[in-house]
Amino acid sequence: MTSVPERAEAVRLPIRGDGDLTAVRHQVRALARELGFGLVQQTKIVTAASELARNTLLHGGGGEVEVVRLEGPSGPGLRVSFTDSGPGIPDVERALQDGFSTANGLGMGLGGAKRLVQEFGIEQAPGGGARVTIASWAVSRPAGFGA
Amino acid sequence: MTDGPPDSGLSSPDALSAFLRRRSEQIAQRWADLPLFQAVFTVTRDEAVEASHAVVASLADVAAGGRLDDLEAAGFLPVRRQLIAMSGSRSRSGLSLAQVDREFGALRDAVLDMLPLDQAGQDERGGDDLRLPLATLFGTLRVVVVETMLQENQEVVLRQRQQLLEMTTPVIKLWDRLVAVPLIGMLDSARSQVVMENLLEAIVEHNATVAILDITGVPTVDSLVAQHLMKTVASARLMGAECVISGIRPAIAQTIVQLGLDLGHVTTRATLADALEWAMDQRGRRDRDPRPLG
Ligand SMILES: Nc1ncnc2c1ncn2[C@@H]1O[C@H](COP(=O)(O)OP(=O)(O)OP(=O)(O)O)[C@@H](O)[C@H]1O
Ligand SMILES: [Mg+2]
Numbered sequence: 001m002t003s004v005p006e007r008a009e010a011v012r013l014p015i016r017g018d019g020d021l022t023a024v025r026h027q028v029r030a031l032a033r034e035l036g037f038g039l040v041q042q043t044k045i046v047t048a049a050s051e052l053a054r055n056t057l058l059h060g061g062g063g064e065v066e067v068v069r070l071e072g073p074s075g076p077g078l079r080v081s082f083t084d085s086g087p088g089i090p091d092v093e094r095a096l097q098d099g100f101s102t103a104n105g106l107g108m109g110l111g112g113a114k115r116l117v118q119e120f121g122i123e124q125a126p127g128g129g130a131r132v133t134i135a136s137w138a139v140s141r142p143a144g145f146g147a
Numbered sequence: 148m149t150d151g152p153p154d155s156g157l158s159s160p161d162a163l164s165a166f167l168r169r170r171s172e173q174i175a176q177r178w179a180d181l182p183l184f185q186a187v188f189t190v191t192r193d194e195a196v197e198a199s200h201a202v203v204a205s206l207a208d209v210a211a212g213g214r215l216d217d218l219e220a221a222g223f224l225p226v227r228r229q230l231i232a233m234s235g236s237r238s239r240s241g242l243s244l245a246q247v248d249r250e251f252g253a254l255r256d257a258v259l260d261m262l263p264l265d266q267a268g269q270d271e272r273g274g275d276d277l278r279l280p281l282a283t284l285f286g287t288l289r290v291v292v293v294e295t296m297l298q299e300n301q302e303v304v305l306r307q308r309q310q311l312l313e314m315t316t317p318v319i320k321l322w323d324r325l326v327a328v329p330l331i332g333m334l335d336s337a338r339s340q341v342v343m344e345n346l347l348e349a350i351v352e353h354n355a356t357v358a359i360l361d362i363t364g365v366p367t368v369d370s371l372v373a374q375h376l377m378k379t380v381a382s383a384r385l386m387g388a389e390c391v392i393s394g395i396r397p398a399i400a401q402t403i404v405q406l407g408l409d410l411g412h413v414t415t416r417a418t419l420a421d422a423l424e425w426a427m428d429q430r431g432r433r434d435r436d437p438r439p440l441g
Contacts, residue, residue: 011228011229011232012188012194012198012229012232013232014187014189014232014236016236016239018335018336018337019239021335022333025333025366025367029366039398040397040398040401040402042398043367043398043399043401043402044398044401044402044405046366046367047367047368047369047402047406050367050369051369051370051406054369054371062189063189063190064188064189064190064194083190083194084190085189085190085191098407105370105371105374106370106373106374106408108370108406108407108408109369109370111407112370112405112406112407112408113406115405115406115407116402116405116406125190125191126190126191126193127190127191129190
């Protein structure tokens, strides 16, 4: 039911193929725009989502994304979670290192995504795979906040 | 109707709504094992159950609204996107519209099966009373799904037209020995391969020494897109053409830097005009010294 307000608008999309990546980017961009994210903020969260969706597909063997609008004290925000049923990320620190890749990539995706958003977390998904969650707010936090 | 228990006092829609809410967990558990939910929410069964709950709650809300045949019922709104995602996922895996519709029909059967069960232990109105409203409500759900699918299909056609446009990445000869590629749309692996081939062919054909890659129309530059761009630049260089990437909007520039991508070895310009200026200059230099690489 809709007892938790922030979940009422949750959108879930499957990530099974390249075409789904486009859908994820479109969904995140549309919602970011709707929530009043500025162009730079939109571009950042869409790019982060693009990196993580590709990781879900490439390293996690496919999974799902959940896009949720948040209501924060200083305005609306956007949370995006990527869940897969792959091998998970046992060594998070190493995976976050720039240039570390087990797939011949640039190894910039995970660390880069973290830098592009305000909140970032990696956990183990219920099935043992990876769950990577990012969040950003339409209104940037005041300078010095959390620094 | 006349011999229903006098204390129930519920109209059919209300009774149906109450029934759906009361049985939400059992219904969700059953639905989670149907192909419709199972095939879409593959990560954990819990997610299929949760998604099922959302649809049950939505149907209960529609019923509580009193009009079981209301296609525009506000109760459908919270699950609209989820329904689109589900039906879209099923049709992408090869099911026809009719087949997807049938899978939604199966949701009703799973609930109908539970009606006698519910009555056994509960003091409520006769089973036949809920059967009809239930059929009406699920009929409405099916129409809503089919309508959204048709709407989506229309959007898919538009998107495909756009993609087709993207696939035909033209390489334009701007000047003697100067070619340009205006890139539009997402540069995924398949497309960047097309771009690279077209560009290399054009370089040979026009004996080009300078190539402009304009990314004004590329919505997102992530690490994979950047990698493709750099590969394209490197291959062009091997063919004797220097590349310049233009159309890097401020938001993209900031994002690239924060992402940690290093385009240091690639010449970039903000606008196509700037790139053109650089290219003409470069071309002039090449003309004076025709073999700068060797
Ligand atoms: N969902 C995931 N499941 C399992 N391992 C992952 C997942 N996401 C990332 N990793 C691991 O972390 C590494 C670093 O990820 P990152 O996105 O930074 O680089 P990459 O995907 O290899 O290359 P790219 O720069 O193209 O993104 C991956 O190579 C992989 O080993
Ligand atoms: Mg990656």
